[in-house]
Amino acid sequence: xxxxxxxxxxxxxxxxxxxxxxxxxxxxxxxxxxxxxxxxxxxxxxxxxxxxxxxxxxxxxxxxxxxxxxxxxxxxxxxxxxxxxxxxxxxxxxxxxxxxxxxxxxxxxxxxxxx
Amino acid sequence: xxxxxxxxxxxxxxxxxxxxxxxxxxxxxxxxxxxxxxxxxxxxxxxxxxxxxxxxxxxxxxxxxxxxxxxxxxxxxxxxxxxxxxxxxxxxxxxxxxxxxxxxxxxxxxxxxxxxxxxxxxxxxxxxxxxxxxxxxxxxxxxxxxxxxxxxxxxxxxxxxxxxxxxxxxxxxxxxxxxxxxxxxxxxxxxxxxxxxxxxxxxxxxxxxxxxxxxxxxxxxxxxxxxxxxxxxxxxxxxxxxxxxxxxxxxxxxxxxxxxxxxxxxxxxxxxxxxxxxxxxxxxxxxxxxxxxxxxxxxxxxxxxxxxxxxxxxxxxxxxxxxxxxxxxxxxxxxxxxxxxxxxxxxxxxxxxxxxxxxxxxxxxxxxxxxxxxxxxxxxxxxxxxxxxxxxxxxxxxxxxxxxxxxxxxxxxxxxxxxx
Numbered sequence: 001x002x003x004x005x006x007x008x009x010x011x012x013x014x015x016x017x018x019x020x021x022x023x024x025x026x027x028x029x030x031x032x033x034x035x036x037x038x039x040x041x042x043x044x045x046x047x048x049x050x051x052x053x054x055x056x057x058x059x060x061x062x063x064x065x066x067x068x069x070x071x072x073x074x075x076x077x078x079x080x081x082x083x084x085x086x087x088x089x090x091x092x093x094x095x096x097x098x099x100x101x102x103x104x105x106x107x108x109x110x111x112x113x114x115x
Numbered sequence: 116x117x118x119x120x121x122x123x124x125x126x127x128x129x130x131x132x133x134x135x136x137x138x139x140x141x142x143x144x145x146x147x148x149x150x151x152x153x154x155x156x157x158x159x160x161x162x163x164x165x166x167x168x169x170x171x172x173x174x175x176x177x178x179x180x181x182x183x184x185x186x187x188x189x190x191x192x193x194x195x196x197x198x199x200x201x202x203x204x205x206x207x208x209x210x211x212x213x214x215x216x217x218x219x220x221x222x223x224x225x226x227x228x229x230x231x232x233x234x235x236x237x238x239x240x241x242x243x244x245x246x247x248x249x250x251x252x253x254x255x256x257x258x259x260x261x262x263x264x265x266x267x268x269x270x271x272x273x274x275x276x277x278x279x280x281x282x283x284x285x286x287x288x289x290x291x292x293x294x295x296x297x298x299x300x301x302x303x304x305x306x307x308x309x310x311x312x313x314x315x316x317x318x319x320x321x322x323x324x325x326x327x328x329x330x331x332x333x334x335x336x337x338x339x340x341x342x343x344x345x346x347x348x349x350x351x352x353x354x355x356x357x358x359x360x361x362x363x364x365x366x367x368x369x370x371x372x373x374x375x376x377x378x379x380x381x382x383x384x385x386x387x388x389x390x391x392x393x394x395x396x397x398x399x400x401x402x403x404x405x406x407x408x409x410x411x412x413x414x415x416x417x418x419x420x421x422x423x424x425x426x427x428x429x430x431x432x433x434x435x436x437x438x439x440x441x442x443x444x445x446x447x448x449x450x451x452x453x454x455x456x457x458x459x460x461x462x463x464x465x466x467x468x469x470x471x472x473x474x475x476x477x478x479x480x481x482x483x484x485x486x487x488x489x490x491x492x493x494x495x496x497x498x499x500x501x502x503x504x505x506x507x508x509x510x511x512x513x514x515x516x517x518x519x520x521x522x523x524x525x526x527x528x529x530x531x532x533x534x535x
Binding site for chain 2 (some may be wrong): 033045
């Protein structure tokens with residue numbers, strides 16, 4: 001799948017995982033946003049400390065949730081951040097953390113519009 | 116005496132932090148200055164030791180540029196008798212030096228340590244300092260009424276915390292009161308009571324009669340009620356299933372009942388496979404639907420994903436237990452028996468592969484299937500996992516059908532293996 005085909009939130013992902021329970025889906029989406037907020041803080045802090053191991057771990061952690069709720073674009077950036085952190089490329093990491101932050105805001109927008 | 120800048124601090128501080136670089140420690144210093152009135156940051160110079168001697172702070176945080184320097188300076192203070200008062204010492208370190216700091220504490224040099232680079236656990240820093248203030252019985256305390264500290268706690272939870280705290284204080288008070296009451300009983304009374312019992316056998320008989328028998332009776336009653344409930348639930352489940360589904364009779368041992376699945380195979384199963392040294396096999400449509408509970412342990416550090424998997428399994432009437440990492444999983448496996456384990460591979464503390472190895476060592480011949488939860492599709496890695504004792508894998512995130520296919524297939528194989 002190319003970058004352009006990735007969805008901000010693919011509703012089918014959650015539907016196929018937890019079914020059509022709208023309330024449950026909403027609960028998981030909100031939990032994701034809370035988790036994402038904490039992860040962005042940790043990623044920023046790890047970036048300023050140049051702690052690439054922590055960046056990798058946190059990106060991997062949030063990627064699991066992003067994939068699970070169908071935040072495909074966010075998950076893709078997180079995968080790229082995970083790969084970049086292994087190369088200790090600080091500039092690229094910064095770029096990706098900003099992209100991740102923006103994509104999470106977009107996820108928030110989609111979820112907010114649904115409710 | 117020199118006045119110490121950064122940030123503004125008390126003139127008679129109960130809590131001090133000694134630093135040699137303002138820049139690195141400003142985050143921690145700001146937190147402490149915000150929440151503790153009697154706090155001061157001291158930049159290390161030739162007057163610091165004497166100043167400490169004069170103000171006798173209750174809690175001293177050593178945040179020099181590395182742990183070695185903090186150890187050297189603290190040792191110097193102690194040797195030079197500049198800290199001749201009850202105090203609580205905390206060494207601050209970066210995450211790479213945390214094991215060194217831990218070792219210093221285990222050797223009773225410092226009372227505690229805190230990782231301030233990176234500064235993740237802001238509230239934990241305050242908790243460590245509060246612990247020091249409590250232990251040194253200082254009258255200073257952390258201000259807990261700030262917006263930051265009360266963030267994201269709703270009224271109900273806040274009330275629950277207050278209630279819990281009240282209960283604990285009440286319990287501690289009762290324990291203390293009991294201790295005082297016992298000490299008030301004249302020793303002659305205790306001797307008289309002891310003399311009424313002629314022998315250890317008689318003492319044991321009395322204990323058994325007065326305490327053990329009533330407890331056993333209660334336990335038996337409790338077990339009987341639980342079993343009654345379980346049996347009633349099972350009968351009800353069986354009745355409803357018989358009414359709703361065409362039952363395909365199969366001869367099975369034990370209590371497991373199998374019902375033909377009415378679901379069609381999903382086309383998206385290519386990501387969900389069984390481990391095999393040969394080509395990865397397509398997953399067969401499971402022909403077994405769980406009626407009586409199989410017990411499944413879900414080991415996943417990401418709570419959100421763990422909740423999702425758990426939710427899928429609970430809806431299928433599986434009994435589900437959860438663990439947040441490999442160590443926690445091992446602990447649970449020692450205490451309980453599971454029919455299947457779903458294991459994330461990339462976790463803190465003890466990762467999935469090593470946890471599986473340890474499970475195999477623990478299980479002493481019991482071959483509980485372990486299924487990996489992973490985002491990695493590399494087939495070479497998949498083969499390697501098989502050698503670690505993993506029976507299959509589920510690509511994250513899978514669909515409900517994919518997850519249940521792998522689960523049911525492995526439970527079926529496991530059941531047949533046990534029946535054979």
